[in-house]
Amino acid sequence: MSGAPGPRPPGARPADSPWRRLRRAARPRATRAQLLAGLLCAALGFGVVVQVRQTDLAGLADLRESDLVRILDDTGERGDRLAEEVRELERTRSELTAGSDSAEAAARAAEQRALELGLLAGTVPAAGPGITATIADPAGEVGAAAFVSLVQELRDAGAEAIQVGDVRVVASTAFEEAPAGAGTTGVVVDGELLTPPYEVRVVGDPQTLATALDIPGGVRESLRQLGAELSVETSQEVRVSALHAVSPPQYARPASPGATAGSE
Template identity: 50%
Template sequence: MSRLALGRLAAAARPRATRGQLVAAVLCAALGFGLAVQVRSNQVAGLSTLSQSDLVRILDDVSQRTARLQAEARDLEDTRAAVTGGASGSRAALQEARARTRTLGILAGTVPATGPGIEFTITDPKNHVHADVLLDALEELRDAGAEAVEISSVGGEQVRVVVSTHLVDAAGGIQVDGTLLHSPYHFLVIGDPRTLAAALDIPGGVLDVLHQEGATGMVAQQDSLTITSLRPAPRPQYARPAPASGR
């Protein structure tokens, strides 16, 4: 530090109460005051110190960003709706298709069936019961609401009865869909047990006919029985599902 500068500083530092010095002091005080106030207000308020044009620019930026984000949010909501809607729709369709498959499988005999029903046993020691009697019995059971039927020889082969089932007289028994069954014939029928039993027991009905032929029919109502015999699903060679009408 130069001696000259030191001397000048020392001279200036000596208090002299001239009017000019006092005015300078007042101005310096004003500067300090303004400095402190400005710094403080800058720290406190963020937006209130900005000029009008700055505020307009900021507002513009914010509103633009808002619009952009809103558009983005709309897009995302659309996507979400599409995704969830598609998922639940396909799930519902899948469920319905499964339910329909089960129902059709029971009707077509391609899946096992279980439920309440009756066991119906025909014992025919004189071999007088012919296919028409069994067919009558089957029709009677169908009228009474039989949903799944199986015919078997007791301890022998089992045949799931479906729409296309045919019965033919044969030597020593009856052929059901090409399978030879012989007495005693054993029916497993799923449906309302009381209705089925009553249908067989009506006057002049199946049981009466069997009695006239010298055979006996035994009906046992069951809370639960299971039909396990299946038949392969036929694959249509010519027929194809027609498109739904109106499309």
């Protein structure tokens, strides 16, 4: 007699070995709950992708026609200002290179240039058309970041001189949060603590500056979300009288013409 198994009938499945049963037991099985969760995740992912694409395409497409017109006007006015600066520089060049009074023209140009640099550096007072903006902050939530955004928006709109409180704002002006435990709310501007309400005087095109602060999603809306209110008054005569004390540079020095990086 033999204990060997007899031949399998045609179509019969082979007997499972222990290893085959173990692999089948470890194989993941999709339940109805898992399938439903997978479908929900797929739908959620599709919705996120659609939302992201719609957000990317939003931007200007969601603005009202009046807002688009204001933005276009601002862009055109900036282009006009740059074109006028180019024409002014070309006239100055012509005066310096033509005629017998070139020395006198050079002196006038140097004086005018020194005055312009003084305005940019904040070392001379400024006056002209512009706006006076007042920020009421009863909750004390307006911090340094809000002022950085405000100054940046004003500069983009062509502001030529800015004063916050009693501080002249220049390229190196620093905005910091009021020190903790000071017992008062406010913003530190170039080391001076300013408290609300804040007054901001700006010299530049009044309409362009006022429009820039009212752009949807811009400065006014950001301040309103902080519980603050912004009021803007345009005027043909705004005085920026605060001066910036210029310190001598510690590391920088004038480079000789034609000098290259790393050369002595």
